Amino acid sequence: MIKQERVGYILKRLGELYPRPPIPLDHADAFTLLVAVLLSAQCTDVRVNQVTPALFQLGRTPAALAAAPLEKIEAIVRPCGLGPQKAKAIKMLSGMLLAEHQGQVPASLEALERLPGVGHKTAQVVMAQAFGVPSFPVDTHIHRLAQRWVLTTGKSVLQTERDLKRLFPEESWNRLHLQIIYYGREHCTARGCDGTVCEICRTCFPERQKSLRTRRA
Incomplete structure (x- = not known):
């Protein structure tokens, strides 16, 4: 063939x-999708979906997670692996969204890739699934x-x-x-x-x- x-x-x-096909990561909006995709690096979607309810109870907005103690974020996300790095990235990107994007996830691949912990694949997933922009x-x-x-x-x-x-x-x-x-x-x-x-x-x-x-x- x-x-x-x-x-x-x-x-x-x-x-x-x-x-x-459903999006395999549980989320409610662009921000919770962004965080879930970040956590999925070197981790299964099943494990991420087990972890995110507690994380989003702690905070489901950039303002809430930017204000949350780093050690509490890390304790929750630790089962996803790379806990210290992922927790720091979540807290820092939440602060950056507040400071530079009025607390909103930007619908821009370049802006997303500038966020801490957000690589090219993560940015593309958000563009595709949160904003409907053709991405692969x-x-x-x-x-x-x-x-x-x-x-x-x-x-x-x-x-x-x-x-x-x-x-x-x-x-x-x-x-x-x-x-x-x-x-x-x-x-x-x-x-x-x-x-x-x-x-x-x-x-x-x-x-x-x-x-x-x-x-x-």
């Missing part, structure tokens, strides 16, 4: 499997599947992002990045699929199965 055929099939099949955040699942499906040869997530944006229509980006994440978690896992097991891999790369059978013969 040539690349453009694969792109079409992937879009169609993921659309069938996940027509309305690339996490480890997307990077792995894009390579497995030969949609990119990029060694970095930034190159993978550029390649995927070039291949897929812009209007699909926000939905597609969630669809790939869910598919990578549920079907094309790092250990459960070697490029020959899941439905998309079997359909798009039948030659891999033939090669595997030949090696086993």
Whole structure:
């Protein structure tokens, strides 16, 4: 199957499997989404969703978390890993939102990336899911599947992002990045699929199965 055929099939099949993929991080607005995505770095979404209720009870606005004691924030977010760094980033970005953005999360990729603890992927998630701006955040699942499906040869997530944006229509980006994440978690896992097991891999790369059978013969 040539690349453009694969792109079409992937879009169609993921659309069938996940027509309305939910955002996996519990949140109420742009600020709580920003904080949740920050906490999800090197942590599972399930764990973040277990931690954020207590954090947002402590404060669910920039003003409240900027005023909260750092040690209380750290005690709550510690189960997410990197507790001291994440707690400091949450408190500092809350203060910066108050000082520079009238307490609002800016709908600007550049402004978001200037906030403490907010990298390119986090900023893209917020742009896509809080503001509906076409973005293609690339996490480890997307990077792995894009390579497995030969949609990119990029060694970095930034190159993978550029390649995927070039291949897929812009209007699909926000939905597609969630669809790939869910598919990578549920079907094309790092250990459960070697490029020959899941439905998309079997359909798009039948030659891999033939090669595997030949090696086993």
